[in-house]
Amino acid sequence: MISVEEALEKVLNYVEVLEPERKPILDCLGQVLAEDVYSTIDIPPLDNSAMDGYALRARDTLGASESSPRYLVVVGEVAAGSMPAQEVRPGTAIRIMTGAPLPGGADAVVRFEDTDEVNRKLSGGDLSHIGILCQVEKGADVRGRGEDIARGDLILKKSKVLRPQEIGVLASLGLSTALVIRRPIVAILATGDELIGVDQPLAPGKIHDSNNYTIAAEVSRYGGIPKILGIGRDSVQSLTKKIYEGLDADMLTTSGGVSKGDYDIVKNVLAEHGEVGFWTVCMKPGKPLAFGVIRKTRGGKVKKVPHLGLPGNPVSSMVTFEQFARPAILKMMGKKILAKPVIRAIIDDGIVDTDERRLFARVSVTRRGGQYYASVTGPQGSGILTSMAKANGLAIIPEGGKGVKAGDMVEVQMLDWGEEQGDVEKLPVVSIVGKSQSGKTVLMEQLIAEFKRRGYKVAAIKHGRGGMKIDHPGKDSWRFAQAGSDAVLISSPDKLAFIKSVDHDLGIEEILPTVGPEFDLVLVEGFKKSKIPKIEVHRKGLGHDLLCSPEELSAIVTDESFDTDIPQLPWGDTVTVADFIEKNFVLKSQGSVSLAPMKEKG
Ligand code: AMP
Ligand code: MG
Numbered sequence: 066m067i068s069v070e071e072a073l074e075k076v077l078n079y080v081e082v083l084e085p086e087r088k089p090i091l092d093c094l095g096q097v098l099a100e101d102v103y104s105t106i107d108i109p110p111l112d113n114s115a116m117d118g119y120a121l122r123a124r125d126t127l128g129a130s131e132s133s134p135r136y137l138v139v140v141g142e143v144a145a146g147s148m149p150a151q152e153v154r155p156g157t158a159i160r161i162m163t164g165a166p167l168p169g170g171a172d173a174v175v176r177f178e179d180t181d182e183v184n185r186k187l188s189g190g191d192l193s194h195i196g197i198l199c200q201v202e203k204g205a206d207v208r209g210r211g212e213d214i215a216r217g218d219l220i221l222k223k224s225k226v227l228r229p230q231e232i233g234v235l236a237s238l239g240l241s242t243a244l245v246i247r248r249p250i251v252a253i254l255a256t257g258d259e260l261i262g263v264d265q266p267l268a269p270g271k272i273h274d275s276n277n278y279t280i281a282a283e284v285s286r287y288g289g290i291p292k293i294l295g296i297g298r299d300s301v302q303s304l305t306k307k308i309y310e311g312l313d314a315d316m317l318t319t320s321g322g323v324s325k326g327d328y329d330i331v332k333n334v335l336a337e338h339g340e341v342g343f344w345t346v347c348m349k350p351g352k353p354l355a356f357g358v359i360r361k362t363r364g365g366k367v368k369k370v371p372h373l374g375l376p377g378n379p380v381s382s383m384v385t386f387e388q389f390a391r392p393a394i395l396k397m398m399g400k401k402i403l404a405k406p407v408i409r410a411i412i413d414d415g416i417v418d419t420d421e422r423r424l425f426a427r428v429s430v431t432r433r434g435g436q437y438y439a440s441v442t443g444p445q446g447s448g449i450l451t452s453m454a455k456a457n458g459l460a461i462i463p464e465g466g467k468g469v470k471a472g473d474m475v476e477v478q479m480l481d482w483g484e485e486q487g488d489v490e491k492l493p494v495v496s497i498v499g500k501s502q503s504g505k506t507v508l509m510e511q512l513i514a515e516f517k518r519r520g521y522k523v524a525a526i527k528h529g530r531g532g533m534k535i536d537h538p539g540k541d542s543w544r545f546a547q548a549g550s551d552a553v554l555i556s557s558p559d560k561l562a563f564i565k566s567v568d569h570d571l572g573i574e575e576i577l578p579t580v581g582p583e584f585d586l587v588l589v590e591g592f593k594k595s596k597i598p599k600i601e602v603h604r605k606g607l608g609h610d611l612l613c614s615p616e617e618l619s620a621i622v623t624d625e626s627f628d629t630d631i632p633q634l635p636w637g638d639t640v641t642v643a644d645f646i647e648k649n650f651v652l653k654s655q656g657s658v659s660l661a662p663m664k665e666k667g
Pocket of ligand 2: 256257259321322377
């Protein structure tokens with residue numbers, strides 16, 4: 066039996082990123098850009114007005130106020146889409162609409178509300194003159210040429226997944242087509258003598274085929290093009306014929322015919338016409354899974370079509386599709402993030418599981434009070450497709466047959482979340498590890514101060530092996546805990562402490578969810594065995610070996626050099642270490658952003 070990870074690695078090794086195609090931008094949604102896109106134009110192409118108002122020279126508004134307006138001669142008007150016919154000279158203004166090019170000579174716009182235009186109209190006056198009621202700075206309400214995009218800039222990078230906003234950006238660049246990795250065609254075949262089509266009446270011993278529909282919808286959801294081959298019968302002949310109809314596709318999935326008691330048909334067909342990888346995967350549902358390639362000769366050339374033989378049970382086929390076919394499709398499409406987002410949730414129900422395999426339990430996840438909860442969606446038989454219909458996640462109950470108790474923390478794969486969302490949920494976290502006397506606490510202190518200086522909200526975690534001092538015997542909080550409270554919170558006007566009893570020394574992965582989502586960066590001291598990114602602090606004189614092996618480390622902060630490829634940062638130079646962390650682990654914020662455009666209309 067192989068692990069889920071091993072099986073996935075094998076599947077991914079079989080599939081390749083497909084070739085690019087050029088097509089209309091509106092057909093590219095969700096596809097991966099296969100070229101760098103540069104701009105050949107400035108956007109906006111000219112300085113233009115951000116408001117409806119008057120274009121003028123800022124200098125002419127000096128000292129203007131409601132009680133002391135500055136009066137200017139209106140020499141013309143310009144609407145969006147046309148060019149100004151006049152220039153603005155000292156003492157004059159041009160009436161201007163949002164998006165209209167700024168006339169020569171003008172360097173600012175005053176919006177209608179800050180002029181006496183309305184009152185002038187109400188009192189029957191003409192607009193040959195205008196009273197300006199406030200003083201404005203140069204550039205006020207002017208959108209500068211190239212402010213959004215400058216000619217020659219790299220606007221969209223190769224590998225970018227195109228969303229509606231990128232499609233809009235392509236349109237604004239004047240591009241009607243884009244080069245994207247093409248979508249894979251996935252041929253889909255259900256097998257079984259018991260299966261009939263959805264439009265046929267049920268007969269004794271028969272059931273409607275649902276897998277073809279579930280799988281085709283899954284293929285579409287992840288960006289592939291489904292090609293349903295229909296229903297194959299439980300004979301080598303029928304299956305072979307159907308499978309050959311699907312060999313123009315980029316991948317073939319079958320469902321059914323892979324379990325032991327069956328005729329092992331899929332296996333036989335694979336063995337005869339391709340290379341067979343037939344495994345039992347350490348997962349439930351979905352133990353039997355066939356994978357291989359089917360050879361096809363065309364024009365003297367041999368083409369190998371990857372084939373994924375999913376189990377027949379509707380839940381099993383969907384769960385195995387999610388684990389193996391979905392990432393394969395995403396890889397073929399050129400996507401980089403293949404994993405479904407995983408969150409940590411408290412499970413509402415205990416799950417008795419004596420099976421050694423990893424269990425994917427169908428759960429419904431809700432968020433209450435900042436914490437995710439998962440409840441099992443009823444009976445979990447692998448034929449009960451409604452357990453999947455009620456679920457929005459798959460709780461991963463680890464191998465080993467221990468099951469979980471109600472209230473335990475579990476990892477849940479969020480079925481309806483996009484793969485990219487996993488990156489958003491991740492709290493940037495870096496651990497500083499090192500031998501004692503290496504200077505890791507000092508570096509922690511300096512990094513915290515440095516990141517605060519850079520405007521980040523920082524959380525720091527310390528592994529207090531020898532217990533903690535805040536919970537002194539005799540204090541009220543201590544007495545509450547003694548009385549049996551599982552958690553005690555102490556709140557004061559400027560601090561909150563949360564003390565929770567735990568039954569084992571928690572791993573950093575278990576601690577992180579309690580940190581809260583409002584932090585930009587979590588700096589951790591210690592936890593050298595964890596899988597989070599680690600930076601080791603090393604000092605000459607502590608022996609020329611490291612605490613962690615280099616492949617586990619993101620960088621070494623050291624005062625002597627090591628013969629390794631991983632980045633080495635100078636010991637004692639906090640700014641360089643902070644730069645490294647910022648560049649590699651934190652999404653750099655823009656610092657302060659001018660809010661001027663907030664005034665803009667819609
Ligand atoms: P198999 O893997 O072929 O032994 O099938 C296992 C179970 O899944 C059997 O109860 C089948 O009837 C059921 N099954 C197989 N294929 C489908 C399908 N396309 N739609 C619904 N149920 C199926
Ligand atoms: Mg069958």
